[in-house]
Amino acid sequence: MVQVGLNHFLIVSAILFSLGIFGIVTRKNAVMVLMGIELVLNSANLNFVAFAKYGNFGLSGQIAALFVIILAAAETAIALAIVLNIYKTFSTVNVDEIDNLKE
Amino acid sequence: MEFHSILNSLTYLAPEITVSAALILVVLFDLILGKNKKALPVIALAGMVAASFFVFQQMTFNGFAFSKVSQPWINVGMITVDSFGAFFKSIVILATVLVIFFSFSSEEIKKSFDRLGEYYTLVLGMVLGMFLMISASDLLLVYLSLELVSLSSYVLAGFTKLRERSSEAALKYIIYGAVSSGLMLFGISILFGMTGSTNLYVINSLLQAPNINHLALAFAGILIFAGIGYKISAAPFHFWTPDVYEGAPITITAFLSVASKAAGFALLIRFVKITFISGVAPSGHWQMIPAFPWKEFLIVISILTMTLGNFSALWQTNLKRLLAYSSIAHAGYILMGIAVLSNQGLIAVLIYFGIYAFMNLGAFFIVMLIANKIGSEELEDYKGLGYTMPFLGVTFGMFLVSLIGLPPSAGFIGKLYLFIALVDAKMIVVAVIALLNTVVSLYYYIKVLREMFLAKPASPSTAFKLSPLSLILIIVMLAPVVIFGVYFNPIVEFAKGCVTILGL
Numbered sequence: 186m187v188q189v190g191l192n193h194f195l196i197v198s199a200i201l202f203s204l205g206i207f208g209i210v211t212r213k214n215a216v217m218v219l220m221g222i223e224l225v226l227n228s229a230n231l232n233f234v235a236f237a238k239y240g241n242f243g244l245s246g247q248i249a250a251l252f253v254i255i256l257a258a259a260e261t262a263i264a265l266a267i268v269l270n271i272y273k274t275f276s277t278v279n280v281d282e283i284d285n286l287k288e
Numbered sequence: 289m290e291f292h293s294i295l296n297s298l299t300y301l302a303p304e305i306t307v308s309a310a311l312i313l314v315v316l317f318d319l320i321l322g323k324n325k326k327a328l329p330v331i332a333l334a335g336m337v338a339a340s341f342f343v344f345q346q347m348t349f350n351g352f353a354f355s356k357v358s359q360p361w362i363n364v365g366m367i368t369v370d371s372f373g374a375f376f377k378s379i380v381i382l383a384t385v386l387v388i389f390f391s392f393s394s395e396e397i398k399k400s401f402d403r404l405g406e407y408y409t410l411v412l413g414m415v416l417g418m419f420l421m422i423s424a425s426d427l428l429l430v431y432l433s434l435e436l437v438s439l440s441s442y443v444l445a446g447f448t449k450l451r452e453r454s455s456e457a458a459l460k461y462i463i464y465g466a467v468s469s470g471l472m473l474f475g476i477s478i479l480f481g482m483t484g485s486t487n488l489y490v491i492n493s494l495l496q497a498p499n500i501n502h503l504a505l506a507f508a509g510i511l512i513f514a515g516i517g518y519k520i521s522a523a524p525f526h527f528w529t530p531d532v533y534e535g536a537p538i539t540i541t542a543f544l545s546v547a548s549k550a551a552g553f554a555l556l557i558r559f560v561k562i563t564f565i566s567g568v569a570p571s572g573h574w575q576m577i578p579a580f581p582w583k584e585f586l587i588v589i590s591i592l593t594m595t596l597g598n599f600s601a602l603w604q605t606n607l608k609r610l611l612a613y614s615s616i617a618h619a620g621y622i623l624m625g626i627a628v629l630s631n632q633g634l635i636a637v638l639i640y641f642g643i644y645a646f647m648n649l650g651a652f653f654i655v656m657l658i659a660n661k662i663g664s665e666e667l668e669d670y671k672g673l674g675y676t677m678p679f680l681g682v683t684f685g686m687f688l689v690s691l692i693g694l695p696p697s698a699g700f701i702g703k704l705y706l707f708i709a710l711v712d713a714k715m716i717v718v719a720v721i722a723l724l725n726t727v728v729s730l731y732y733y734i735k736v737l738r739e740m741f742l743a744k745p746a747s748p749s750t751a752f753k754l755s756p757l758s759l760i761l762i763i764v765m766l767a768p769v770v771i772f773g774v775y776f777n778p779i780v781e782f783a784k785g786c787v788t789i790l791g792l
Contacts, residue, residue, distance in 0.1 A: 202474055209467055218463055225470035232477035242484040249428050249486065253473060256435050260466055263442055267458045270446060274455050280463065283456050286531040 194235035201228035215268045215278045219261060226257045297353035300369045302342035303377060304419050310335020311412040318405025325404040329388050332408045336388070336415075340381045346374040350790055352425070364489040366426040368558070368790050373423045375638055375786035376554040379645050380418045383547040384411065386649050387539050389761055395660045396448050396537040407447060411543070413440040418551035425562060425790075427476045427486040430555060431469070434515060437551060438465045441544060445536040457535025464528040465518060472515025478508040488562040496566060500579050509564075509580045513589075516559065519552030520619050523592035530600075533612035538659060541608060542652035545615045546645045553641065557626055557634065560586075561789050572631035573713070586627035591721055594620025598728045607655045607665040610732060611648070614691060617729060618644055624722055625706045628713045631787050636709040638783035640702035643772060647690040647699055650765035653758075654684045661752045670736065672745025679754070681740045683762050688733045690769045693726055698772035705780070 201224050208221030230250040237246020272278050298305065313331050321327060352365030388411070391397045397407065417436030424430045442465065446458025480486055482504060483494040495505070518525040533541045560582055567575045576582055597616030604610040622644075625637040657680065658673070659665050674681030690699035703726065710719040754762075772779050 205470070209463075215459065215463070219466070222463075222466045222470050225467070226473060229470070229473040229477040232474070232481060236477070236481035236484075240481065240484050242480075245486060246480065249477075249480070252428060252432060256432065259439060260435065260462075263439055264462050264466065267442065267446055267455070267462055270455050271459050274452050280459070283459060286453055286456055286460075286534050 191235055191239040194231060194239075198228040198231040198235070201225075201231065213279045213281050215271065215280050216265075218280060219264050219268070223257060223261065226253060229253065293355065297355075297365070297367070300346075300351055300353035300367060303339040303346070304416060306335055306339040306342060307412055307416045307419060310338075311409060311416065314405065314408045314412060318409070325401065328404055328408045329391065332388055332412060333385060335412065336381050336385050339415075339419075340378065343374050343377045343381060346377070347371050347786070350788060352790070364425065364487055366429050366487070367420070367423045368425040369423055370790045371786045371788045372558070372634075373554065375783070376422045376550050376641075377419055379550045379641060380415060380422070380547045383543060383550070383645055383649060384415050386653075386761070386765070387411070387543045387547075389757065390539045390542060390653055390656060393660065393755060393758055394537065394539050394656060397539060400448055403447075407444070410440045410444050410447075414444070414543070414547070418547055421551040422554040422558075424555065425488045425558065427479065427488065427491075430559070431473055431476060431515075434472070434519065434555070435469060437519070437548060438469060441540070441548060444540045445532055445544075447540065448537055451535075453535040454537070455535075457532045460528050460535075461532045464525070468514045468518035468525055471511045475508040475511025475514070478504055479512070482508070488559065492563050492565065495563070495577050495579065500577075502579050505579050509582075510585075512559070513556075513585075516552055516556045517589070520549050520556065520623075521593075521616050522589050522619055522623060523596055524589075526593065526596065526616050526619075529616055530604075530609050530612040533615070534606060534608045534665075538608065538652060538656040538665075541612075542649050542656075545611070545648055545652065549615070549619065550641060550645070553622060553626075553637070557637070558789060560626070560629075568631070574629045574631075576629060583627055583629055586623055586629075587715070587718055590620045590623035590627055591718065592620075593617070593623060594722065594725045598725050598732075601729070601732045604732065605667045607667060607670070607736070608652075610667075610736070611651060611655065614729065614732075615648060617725065618648070618691075620725070621703070621706060621722060624718060625709060627718070628709050628715065630709070630713060632712060633709040634787050635780075635783050636702075636705040638786055639705050639776075639779055642779050642783065643690070643698040643702040643769070646765050646768045647687050647697075650762065650769065651684065651687040651691065653761060653765065654680055654687065657754070657758055667736065667739055670739045671743040672740070674741035676745050676751040683766055685737050685740065686766060686769060688736060690773070692730055692733045696770075696773050698769045698776070701772060701776040701779075 205221045205224030209218050212218050230253050233246040233250045268278055275283055310332060314328055317327055317331060346369050350370040353367040355365035414437050417433050420433035424433050442458055442462045445461045446454050448454045483491045485491055514525060521529040564577050564582055565574050566577050569575060594617045597613050597620055601610055601613035622637055622640055625633045655665055662669050690697035693699040693703040707719050
């Protein structure tokens with residue numbers, strides 16, 4: 186029976202982080218890109234909580250994670266509002282088709 | 289005991305509290321007054337004036353707010369108040385006051401008159417975030433304040449939401465911004481894991497230990513720089529800048545290019561200096577912890593930033609886009625001053641920023657005045673402007689000359705001090721590269737002057753009368769650009785008095 190330790194958490198969070206970055210880079214749909222960003226934020230959250238638990242850092246890690254969750258919600262709300270506005274003006278949410286601002 | 293400490297901390301937070309109060313008042317009056325929005329900018333201005341009073345008090349006293357009473361042996365807090373912070377806060381206040389005045393005469397903002405309440409609320413929200421960013425000495429607060437600035441500016445960039453390019457700017461801004469703040473947060477979580485604290489001073493004392501994992505520290509440092517680098521539009525994170533600057537309303541573009549950048553640079557300097565320093569030599573050079581080569585890293589980034597900015601600007605035909613690339617290049621020059629990692633470099637950065645604020649805001653203001661009348665920022669529409677509108681042409685020319693850094697203007701003094709700092713630190717190669725960059729930048733600034741003074745005016749005369757307010761604003765911004773060019777002692781002395789960063 187393998188004891189679940191800090192490294193296991195760190196590996197999961199590293200995988201989440203990489204998947205998030207992969208999603209951001211490869212997806213064209215703005216909503217999917219936002220989901221990738223969400224993965225990146227949550228991987229950092231996992232890091233905070235795991236470090237606080239296994240490093241005996243008290244509650245500071247959990248509190249940081251709490252703040253980040255709230256901020257992620259605020260950011261997503263604004264991002265979705267902007268995406269909605271984009272859909273109204275461009276009738277698409279694909280980030281590669283929205284390129285009027287180019288020299 | 290804890291409660292008493294919190295009450296004590298409030299005295300250090302006077303500017304932030306004032307801005308918050310002004311923000312709440314703007315929201316309330318927006319609801320109470322209904323259709324009459326005339327009072328809102330006045331409240332915002334009054335808030336900024338009151339905040340500036342408290343910021344000037346901070347020039348002379350320093351200390352920590354929100355330190356942990358339960359751990360009195362580490363007497364450091366989440367917020368650091370010092371004269372360095374006060375300098376950048378006064379630049380933010382200056383930019384805010386000028387941008388509020390710009391907004392009076394901006395046609396873009398006038399068109400969305402019924403949403404003026406939101407506009408001023410968000411601007412004040414940004415100011416609050418910037419103040420916290422400038423004085424943050426805790427990684428959690430760094431992240432929160434950075435997001436506070438970002439979230440407000442995403443909305444402001446897309447404020448004129450009916451225009452296609454404004455929406456596009458907001459989308460690009462939020463995607464780049466969210467990614468880089470996500471990267472930064474991951475870096476913060478690694479640094480937290482290595483040290484068990486989010487306070488920069490505590491992290492610094494723990495990083496002095498010799499058995500630090502260099503790879504993890506470098507990874508965390510680069511990721512955190514990604515978040516800050518995006519705010520100051522440093523080289524690999526600058527792709528949003530031209531698009532957002534072109535798409536956003538000009539008032540917001542001007543605000544982003546000065547205030548948001550000032551906060552970003554203050555945060556970068558504070559983060560690098562507090563977290564990675566091991567001592568200050570008598571000559572004023574900062575001795576850094578050898579774990580991460582900040583000097584080399586910053587030099588590479590700054591050279592990349594200014595070269596990319598200057599060379600991309602060469603082909604621009606849209607004035608806003610051109611000024612966006614020029615602001616990237618200026619971020620490169622300022623980063624070079626930070627890379628010196630000494631008090632002398634810091635003074636040069638402060639002087640440069642003080643001057644940059646005036647000349648950049650001035651240039652954007654004149655672009656705005658012209659865009660108000662002819663509805664375009666294309667270079668072609670500036671043909672013969674020097675003859676149809678001599679005053680605007682000449683003043684715009686002066687701002688551009690200052691942005692280049694030619695002698696009788698203040699921009700020259702800024703560059704001079706930067707180069708002196710570089711040469712004193714024996715970074716001659718970097719200084720030469722920066723000098724060559726300045727020569728390259730000459731081309732695209734002069735191109736604008738050539739269109740204005742050497743080309744034939746477009747057939748229908750585009751001349752218009754300036755309102756008295758615009759005239760006063762131009763003179764207010766032009767005066768320092770001209771005066772500091774010949775009589776620069778005041779700003780140099782002012783900057784020299786503002787290098788106290790609490791710490792080692």
